[in-house]
Amino acid sequence: MKALVLGGDGFCGWPSSLHLAANGYEVLIVDNLSRRLISEKISTPSLTPIRSIERRIEAAQKIGNIRFAYCDIAKDPGKFKEILVNFQADIVVHFAEQRSAPYSMLGDAERKYTVDNNITGTNNLFSTLTELNQRPHVVHLGTMGVYGYNDAFGEIPEGYLNITVKQTQKDVTIPYPVNPGSIYHMTKCLDHTIMQFYAKNWGFQITDLHQGIVWGTDTDITSTDEDLINRFDYDGEYGTVLNRLVVQSQVGYPMTVYGTGGQSRAFIHIQDTARCVLLAAENPPEESSRVQVFNQISEVHTVRHLAQMLHDQTGAEIAYQDNPRREPAENNLRVSNAGLCSLGFEPITLADNLTKDILATVSKYEHRLDRSVIDSRARW
Ligand SMILES: NC(=O)c1ccc[n+]([C@@H]2O[C@H](COP(=O)([O-])OP(=O)(O)OC[C@H]3O[C@@H](n4cnc5c(N)ncnc54)[C@H](O)[C@@H]3O)[C@@H](O)[C@H]2O)c1
Numbered sequence: 001m002k003a004l005v006l007g008g009d010g011f012c013g014w015p016s017s018l019h020l021a022a023n024g025y026e027v028l029i030v031d032n033l034s035r036r037l038i039s040e041k042i043s044t045p046s047l048t049p050i051r052s053i054e055r056r057i058e059a060a061q062k063i064g065n066i067r068f069a070y071c072d073i074a075k076d077p078g079k080f081k082e083i084l085v086n087f088q089a090d091i092v093v094h095f096a097e098q099r100s101a102p103y104s105m106l107g108d109a110e111r112k113y114t115v116d117n118n119i120t121g122t123n124n125l126f127s128t129l130t131e132l133n134q135r136p137h138v139v140h141l142g143t144m145g146v147y148g149y150n151d152a153f154g155e156i157p158e159g160y161l162n163i164t165v166k167q168t169q170k171d172v173t174i175p176y177p178v179n180p181g182s183i184y185h186m187t188k189c190l191d192h193t194i195m196q197f198y199a200k201n202w203g204f205q206i207t208d209l210h211q212g213i214v215w216g217t218d219t220d221i222t223s224t225d226e227d228l229i230n231r232f233d234y235d236g237e238y239g240t241v242l243n244r245l246v247v248q249s250q251v252g253y254p255m256t257v258y259g260t261g262g263q264s265r266a267f268i269h270i271q272d273t274a275r276c277v278l279l280a281a282e283n284p285p286e287e288s289s290r291v292q293v294f295n296q297i298s299e300v301h302t303v304r305h306l307a308q309m310l311h312d313q314t315g316a317e318i319a320y321q322d323n324p325r326r327e328p329a330e331n332n333l334r335v336s337n338a339g340l341c342s343l344g345f346e347p348i349t350l351a352d353n354l355t356k357d358i359l360a361t362v363s364k365y366e367h368r369l370d371r372s373v374i375d376s377r378a379r380w
Contacts, residue, residue, distance in 0.1 A: 002026045003281065004089035004136070006073055006125070007096030009053055010035050011231050012141065012211075012273045015219040016093065018228065019274035020281070021064030022221060028087050029057075030080070031096065032072035034117075035231075042103070043238070043373040046231035047247070047365050048217060059227035074121040081128045089136045091281045092129075096121055097187065101145070102378035103237045104184035111183045118187035119194070126198040135204060137284040139277060140195060142188045142208045144266045144297060144335065148179025149327075155334040159208065159293025181327055182380070195291050205284040205292075209276065212266030212297035212335075215242035216354055217361055219271045230270065232361065234369070236376030242267065242306055244374070246355055249310040250362040253374055254319035261304030261320065262330030266297035269348040279343045294339040298347030302330075306350075313355065324379045 001024070008017040008029030021027045033053065039045050051059070053068050060066045071079045073096050097118040098104065104114040122140070129135065147156050153176075161176045175196065178189040191208075198204045217232040233239045234247040248255045268276075276296045285292035307318045323329070337345070348354065362369075 001090045002028070002087060003091045003093060004083075004087055005029045006092065006094045006121075007031055008068075009033060009056075010095055010099075011233065012214060012270065013093075013095040014056070015222050015230055015270055016095070016274045016277040017066060018060060018063055018221045019219065019278055020093075021060065021066040023278055024064070025091075027064070027066040028083070028089075029066065029068045030071050030073065030083060031068070032070065034072070034098075038103070039233075039238070043235040044370045047234055047368055048229050048232040048361065049365070049368065050229055050231045051227050055227055059225050062225070063221060063228075073124055074117045077124045077128065080124060081132070084128055084132060084134065088134070092125065092136045092138045093277055093281065094122065094125060094138060094140045097141075099184065100238050101182035101184040102376050104187075105182050105378045105380045106237070114183050115187055119190050122191045122194050126194065126204065129204070130198070130202050137205045137207070137281065138195075139207045139209065139280050140191060142192060142210045143185060144210050144212050144295065145181055145185035146178050146189050146192060146210060147176055148181065149264060149331050149333050151332045151334055155336050156295065157336050158295050158339050159210070159291065181325075192291065199291050200289050203288045205288045207280045207285060207292045207294065209280055209294055209296040211273065212268045213240050213242070214268055214270050214273055215240060216270040216358060217243070218357060219274055232365075235373040237378065241265070241303060242355075243358065245307055245310055246358045247362050247369070248374065249314045249316035250359055251366060251369060251371070252316070253371060254317040255307045255310065256375065257303055257307050257318055257320050258325065259320070259323035259329045261307060262302055263327065264300055264302050264331050264333035266295070266300050266333065266335050267350070268296060268298045269354060272298055272345070272348050276340050276345055279340060279345060283343050295335050295337045296340060297335055297337050299349050300333050300335060301350070309350070310355070314359075324376060326380055
């Protein structure tokens with residue numbers, strides 16, 4: 001089976017590509033390496049010394065059949081089409097988007113870039129596949145942030161809500177109402193609408209993975225060889241919250257908790273991202289007229305709880321700061337992850353103590369850390 005991995009050089013894409021290759025897939029990574037460039041332009045490179053894509057691919061040959069093609073899927077639809085024609089994918093996994101909410105809120109240029117890149121890339125993929133009459137199963141990485149973070153409708157179901165219409169008393173199933181909290185999250189809502197249309201009109205099999213915030217850095221494969229090492233971001237724009245707090249607790253930087261820290265969010269470990277992507281890829285929706293949604297999450301915690309846990313482990317100080325974001329100070333969140341669990345997903349949880357692994361990684365590469373990029377510059 002052939003898997004085309006768009007954005008396979010990134011934080012989630014690289015370990016997921018390796019996991020697919022290790023499980024017998026012929027993998028072609030397509031990436032424009034923009035994440036590496038943005039790092040250098042706005043903040044700092046990955047804390048871990050990730051290798052060039054060429055060196056990564058060379059090392060990955062020991063894991064399985066894996067290659068790389070440089071292409072910007074938003075800006076170069078001609079080259080992208082050539083790749084799709086030549087590769088004839090059975091599965092396309094789509095990670096290739098600008099994925100930072102704070103980055104997307106920095107200013108005019110970042111808002112426009114995020115929308116242009118994410119929406120055009122997704123539409124280019126489906127439009128070209130339509131033109132070529134190819135129908136691979138497309139697995140798209142979405143986010144829990146499309147739902148907003150509240151329990152107004154009870155536990156958040158997987159993409160669809162069963163309701164009774166007041167006026168007609170009819171029971172219907174509707175797409176869960178979207179409620180994005182940033183330009184980045186808005187693009188994921190738009191992606192979802194684009195995919196619903198392509199599924200309905202052209203019969204695509206599509207799975208949208210509404211993923212929680214990813215933590216950790218290594219997987220069982222990336223940890224086997226320094227040349228396969230995964231990226232680790234800790235800066236204010238691209239670092240994900242738990243990874244940032246771990247870095248801060250390790251280097252004696254007061255842990256930055258916004259407001260009361262009462263924001264509840266869903267989390268997943270990077271190893272589970274790779275496993276869930278494979279599970280999802282192997283289980284396309286039976287019904288092709290609507291997008292299958294899985295909430296790709298392991299557990300829900302408040303930011304305050306995470307900081308307190310690290311304080312208890314390391315003694316690090318917590319610095320409550322004015323919240324730079326427009327969001328409720330506290331929220332309740334309950335999320336169903338029944339879909340992936342029914343396929344055999346057994347989540348890694350924080351109780352599994354993997355923060356110790358991250359602490360070890362941070363300590364190993366602490367000499368590369370730039371403290372000046374820890375605070376976020378985005379305000380909204
Ligand atoms: N990291 C998280 O916590 C998280 C949580 C939920 C969802 N997601 C989603 O998972 C996906 C991957 O996230 P990540 O953390 O690995 O991000 P990342 O920035 O590390 O990886 C994205 C990759 O896509 C590439 N890319 C971006 N635009 C491209 C384009 N136009 N053409 C070709 N390649 C392009 C980048 O160079 C990068 O290698 C994203 O879509 C993101 O929204 C991530």
